[in-house]
Amino acid sequence: MTDKGISLAVIKRLPRYYRYLGELLENDVVRISSKELSEKMQVTASQIRQDLNNFGGFGQQGYGYNVEYLYTEIGKILGLDRKYNIIIIGAGNLGQALANYTDFERRGFKIKAIFDINPRLIGLSIRGIEVRMMDELEEYVKKEEVHIAVLTIPKTKAPKVAQDLVSWGIKAIWNFAPVDLNLPKEIKVENVHLAESLMRLSYDLKTMQENEENQETGL
């Protein structure tokens, strides 16, 4: 449960609502019923009503949901009406790809600096953001307002770098390194592991293939 009594399961579903509502807004849709939203999102209408009732007063009987209002309110709940400063640690393939992605900025996540340990990257700049060396990191983090640190470094290096970042005041880490960071409970860590997602897909595919094989052999 969060401090407002909203379950984490609901909070986890909100970004998806937010994305769909954003698309509706782009298409000038003013209002939508839970039934229509449920058909679009492939979630039951009762789940949608239950989820959105948590925040009170979004839907009206016979009218449905006002898309812009709902989008704005969900954005506020997710904290997207705020601005966040981000630093990326690791200017390799993934770090550079993230730095090159402009959409985060549109959502209020501003990449302020990129750090790496490799001196060969000195002088490299990504979308105008110059790669800095790791020996500048401590001073930078202590001096500047950094809300989120992104870890795109090898997994052997990530735990120590994360610990340093936390000791210098970082409170939130977006971790792409495939390793558990084991940080104090109050530090927010969001792990993104594409390989795990691929393994889930592998499981689904394997199950599908096994079912087909069983049908063929009449099992």
Ligand code: NAI
């Ligand atoms: P890469 O080798 O292209 O880049 C890693 C960068 O980290 C290099 O520029 C290197 O100089 C730098 N680095 C190494 N030690 C450092 C340290 N102690 N401090 C600062 N910088 C340091 O690797 P790539 O492909 O960009 O992957 C980076 C990390 O992201 C790896 O841990 C990889 O396993 C992970 N990864 C995760 C994915 C995910 O879905 N979460 C997908 C792809 C990669």
